[in-house]
Amino acid sequence: MVFTTFAKNLDMKIINLSETNSIINQYLAEIRDKEYQTNRLLFRNNILRIGEYEAFEISKTLDYECRDVETPLGVAQVNVPTDKIVLATIFRAGLPFHNGFLNIFDHAGNAFVSAYREYTDAEHTHVGIHVEYLATPSIEGKNLIIADPMLATGGSMELGYKAFLTKGTPKQIHVACVIATPEGIEHIQKTFPDDKTIVWCAAIDPGMNEHKYIVPGFGDAGDLCYGEKL
Numbered sequence: 001m002v003f004t005t006f007a008k009n010l011d012m013k014i015i016n017l018s019e020t021n022s023i024i025n026q027y028l029a030e031i032r033d034k035e036y037q038t039n040r041l042l043f044r045n046n047i048l049r050i051g052e053y054e055a056f057e058i059s060k061t062l063d064y065e066c067r068d069v070e071t072p073l074g075v076a077q078v079n080v081p082t083d084k085i086v087l088a089t090i091f092r093a094g095l096p097f098h099n100g101f102l103n104i105f106d107h108a109g110n111a112f113v114s115a116y117r118e119y120t121d122a123e124h125t126h127v128g129i130h131v132e133y134l135a136t137p138s139i140e141g142k143n144l145i146i147a148d149p150m151l152a153t154g155g156s157m158e159l160g161y162k163a164f165l166t167k168g169t170p171k172q173i174h175v176a177c178v179i180a181t182p183e184g185i186e187h188i189q190k191t192f193p194d195d196k197t198i199v200w201c202a203a204i205d206p207g208m209n210e211h212k213y214i215v216p217g218f219g220d221a222g223d224l225c226y227g228e229k230l
Contacts (some may be wrong), residue, residue, distance in 0.1 A: 004202070010145050012188075012189050012198070017200070017202050018204075019055070023053075028050075028178075028203075030042070030046050031218050037218070038227060040224065042135045045096075047149060047178065047221070048103070050101040050202050052101070052103050055100065056097055056104055058145065061198070064079040064080060065079065071087060076220060083143045084109070084141070085144075086111050086139045086140045086142050087105060088110075088139075088144060088146045088147065088160065089111075089113075089146070090113055090114070093149050094149060096225055097176075101145060104117065109136075109139075111136030113159075113160045113163045114138075124133070134163045134227070136163075136164055136167050138167050139164055139168040140168030140169060141170070141171050143173075144168065144172070144173050145151075145176055146176065149177060151177040151180035151184035151185065151201070152200075152208055152213070153187060157184070157187075158187065161192065172197075173193070175198070175199045176199075177201055178201075179201065179202065180205070181209065182203070185201075205217055
C-alpha cells in the first residue's frame, strides 16, 4: 500500500489505491472512457465496485476480537470487527458508491445529506455549496465513512462532515472518493482532525478546470449515473 501525504500535515494518511496495481484500475479505465459512459448501468456498477473495493481495504483498519462460533461439527474461532460503522453519503452522485460500501458493511448505520454546488457568477467559475437535508443516526464513538465519488474542492465534503457532527463525535473518520485533486485533499487536511482521518482515493488527478470539474476526471458523476439535471 502506498501512502501519499500533501501539504505540511504529516499525520493524516492519504491512500491512493491506483499507485498499486489491482483490478480497481480496470474499473477506473472504464468509468473514464467516454464511450463506455454511454451505458449508465455499467457506469453505476463500476462506481459501486470501487466502493466495495475501498470498503474491503477500510475493513483492514478496524478493531477485531476473537469469537467462538458454533458450527454443525464443533466450534470455530473467528476474528470479527468490533467497531460500529456509519456509512454517510452526499446526494445524489454518492448513492451507487454508498451501495458498494453497504454491500460490504451490511450491518452499518446509514446517513445522508444533500450538498450540491451552486455557481455564484454568470461564468460558472465560482462555486458555492448548499446543504438542505440531513438524515443520520448517532455517530458518537463510531467509525464514520463519508463516501462521495468526487473530491474536487473539498467544500461539499467539509459541509457534509459538519452536518454529521451535529449527531456526535466519531471515533475514526474515513473520507472515501473515486477521484480526488491535490486541492481537495489539502482542504480535508485543513478542516478534518488529522489524528483520526484517513482519505481513500482510487486515483488523484492533477487539478480542476475553470468550472471546478476534475481534469481529466470523468465528468459529472451524478449526471453519468442518473441523467442530466436542469
